[in-house]
Amino acid sequence: MSATKEYALLCLENPLLDIQAQGDDALLAKYGLKPNDAILAEEKHLDIYEDLLNNYSAKLIAGGGAQNTARGAQYMLPPNSVVYLGGVGDDKYAAILHDAVKQAGLRVEYRVDKKEKTGRCGVVITGHNRSMCTDLGAANHYDLDHLKSPEVWKLVEGATHYFVGGYHLTVCPPAIQALAEEAAKNNKAFVFSLSAPFIPQFFKDPLDATAPYWDYVIGNETEALSYAENHGLETKDIKEIAKHLAALPKANTKRERVAIITQGTLPTIVVVNGQDAKEYPVHPIDTSLINDTTGAGDAFAAGFTAGLVAGVSLDQCVDQGQWLAKLSIQELGPSFPFPKQTYKPSGN
Numbered sequence: 473m474s475a476t477k478e479y480a481l482l483c484l485e486n487p488l489l490d491i492q493a494q495g496d497d498a499l500l501a502k503y504g505l506k507p508n509d510a511i512l513a514e515e516k517h518l519d520i521y522e523d524l525l526n527n528y529s530a531k532l533i534a535g536g537g538a539q540n541t542a543r544g545a546q547y548m549l550p551p552n553s554v555v556y557l558g559g560v561g562d563d564k565y566a567a568i569l570h571d572a573v574k575q576a577g578l579r580v581e582y583r584v585d586k587k588e589k590t591g592r593c594g595v596v597i598t599g600h601n602r603s604m605c606t607d608l609g610a611a612n613h614y615d616l617d618h619l620k621s622p623e624v625w626k627l628v629e630g631a632t633h634y635f636v637g638g639y640h641l642t643v644c645p646p647a648i649q650a651l652a653e654e655a656a657k658n659n660k661a662f663v664f665s666l667s668a669p670f671i672p673q674f675f676k677d678p679l680d681a682t683a684p685y686w687d688y689v690i691g692n693e694t695e696a697l698s699y700a701e702n703h704g705l706e707t708k709d710i711k712e713i714a715k716h717l718a719a720l721p722k723a724n725t726k727r728e729r730v731a732i733i734t735q736g737t738l739p740t741i742v743v744v745n746g747q748d749a750k751e752y753p754v755h756p757i758d759t760s761l762i763n764d765t766t767g768a769g770d771a772f773a774a775g776f777t778a779g780l781v782a783g784v785s786l787d788q789c790v791d792q793g794q795w796l797a798k799l800s801i802q803e804l805g806p807s808f809p810f811p812k813q814t815y816k817p818s819g820n
Contacts, residue, residue: 479555479579479630480781483542484619484651485637486611487558487582488591489565490535491521492766492805493528495596500603507601510668512642513594517605520594533805534572535593536611537667538637540767540806543576544774544796545635547808548815549781551577555627559583559614559643565590566610581627583618585610595766595805602766612643619647632660633781635773638667638679645678652685656724663777665769666691669698676702684723688780690773693735710741711749719746730786734772734797740790752790755798755818767806772797775815791818 500507503520513520524530534543542556556573560566560582569590573580591611596603618624628634634651641648655662664686666672672679672695683689691699696713699705705716710733717731733741739751775796779789795815799808 477630477632478552479627480632481542481545481549481554481635481777482627482631482633482651483538483545483554483556483635484647485538485558485640486536486591486608486614486643487534487539487556487560487569487580488536488593488606488608488611489569490533490593490595490805491524491530492533492595492597493524493530495528495598497598499596500598503605505596505603505605507598507603510604511606511670513605513607517594518607520605521592521607524594524596531804532568533807534569534576535767535806536591536637537639537665537770538635539573540770541635541637541665541774541777543573543578543806544771544800544808545778545781546576546578547812548775548778548792548796552579553781555579555581555631557581557614557619557624559585559610559612559618561588561590561610562586563590565592581624583614585613588613597764597766600762600765602764604766608643614640614644614647616644616646616650619650628654633663633777634660635663635665635777636682637665638671641671641675641678641682645681648682652682652723655687656685659724659726661687661727661780663688663690663773663780665773666695666699669694671695672699672702683720686720686729687724687727688730688732689717690732690734690776692769693733696733710735711743714741714743714749715746718743732776732790734769740794742786742790744786752787752794755794757798757801762801764804765801768797768801770806771800771808788817794818
């Protein structure tokens with residue numbers, strides 16, 4: 473692995489405390505949740521967090537898509553390679569988050585909000601399904617002022633790669649845009665995650681504003697199908713959707729656009745520019761070893777982006793993503809095993 477400069481990877485999104493528990497159909501029905509979904513909490517959902525804490529054996533994890541990805545990338549990269557930005561409250565939940573990221577060796581620069589609670593995500597696990605219900609809280613108040621503050625912007629300028637989760641489109645599009653423009657101007661890699669099916673559906677305009685800046689766009693098949701449906705693409709063919717994403721107009725023409733679509737146990741689809749799609753079969757795993765698929769996509773993005781930072785080939789980036797996702801789904805929640813495992817290229 474090539475030498476990685478300090479804090480080469482800067483990630484931005486919504487830090488959340490994941491409150492994760494095994495549930496059942498009755499619990500899903502109580503809050504009107506689907507078995508496998510990701511939604512923002514409405515008034516009717518707000519009791520779920522205390523419900524999970526008090527009535528179920530909940531596990532608390534430093535969550536939020538890009539924070540999971542940041543932790544995973546730091547897991548694979550040398551110490552002090554990754555810094556993560558987002559908004560938290562001034563409360564016990566923020567203290568738990570700080571402890572969790574410290575253990576992961578991840579540097580965080582949180583914007584602390586004295587008035588709002590730290591964001592929470594209730595995760596109800598039923599079988600291999602997981603339903604995520606998020607109350608963004610303080611994460612929803614992240615602002616451009618924090619990003620542009622001298623100490624944080626210095627980290628932005630020092631980084632060589634940016635990773636932004638699409639969930640942040642619901643919070644502060646100007647912060648995403650500032651990072652995107654900085655990346656294009658200085659020929660740095662800008663990696664973007666589609667995050668959830670509701671992003672192309674309800675946040676189409678801010679999503680489309682970021683699209684010219686994507687050097688790498690990562691999504692899963694349900695996010696890709698939502699993108700296609702909400703952009704009038706007359707296809708449900710994942711390869712065709714990936715080709716469309718890869719061929720969108722681009723701000724920084726010095727870098728090719730790469731679209732990566734994961735499909736659970738089906739092959740990962742990768743398209744560079746508008747070229748033919750390439751398939752990468754996922755690493756096989758015995759279903760009895762699967763503990764929890766929460767955050768598998770975040771783990772894939774982490775391994776993939778860590779590869780970009782380390783300067784390895786695109787094939788190896790995909791392989792690293794699949795390797796880390798396979799490790800993650802054997803843990804509870806978006807976690808990674810300790811003692812730390814060492815990546816070896818596929819076939820080992």
